[in-house]
Amino acid sequence: MHPHKLWRRYEECRPDELAAIVAETPVAIWPMGLIEHHGWHLPVGFDTIKAQRICLRLIERTGGVLLPPLYWGWGGDGGHADFKWTHYRKNDVSGSIIREVCEQLVTFGFRSIVALAGHGPYHEILDEQLAYLRPRHPDVLFLFGLEIDIAGTEPGLKMDHAAIEETSLGLELLPDLVDLHALKPGHNAATEWPQTVTPPTSSPYPSLVLNPESPLFSQAGQDARLARADRVNAGVERVIAILAQQIETFGNGTKHE
């Protein structure tokens, strides 16, 4: 079993409490993603909440601080920019927030910084920021990526949109916010697109369901109704174990005497 370490939510700490955590466990863990339509059965903040729930399990093992999630993230060409309830930000907006906050965290004394993203193309921003941050701070451990960047796809982690894979992760990580009974027909196609958008008839993602009358609207992948938590729980554990191991091996970093 893993003994629980002391951890706090960054925004809830007073300055002296933060100083004490940095002196003992200079670890900062930051979940990030965006808000976009994730089918009838998943919350619109799914990607970010998924990353946050993984980070919560991780920080119980490592200790440190959990940063408030970055919800205003880059959508890339995620295919859902025109959907109602979606908010994609540009990559330079998300990228500059990530870079500036990480620089400040380093200045404040953090020595292990994890940025876990829950959405597909996000790794492009993270790679760009890593390439900037790593050479400037060789004494800091930066662990950035999506789940599959960290653990690979081998332990059963695959990407889709709101379909069997993401929904299985939902059942494992945020079952309180998933409603499979919501996967039913009957929505009105006339009102489920923003008034400013002409509903698309095709998508670069061949399996993306564009008809709101379908129970599978907004999904890209295999039918979400086949989802099961036990398809993905070993993969989630693998992500957490790899990150925890790297942070533990790194220890508190190199102290400048």
Ligand SMILES: [Zn+2]
């Ligand atoms: Zn997603």
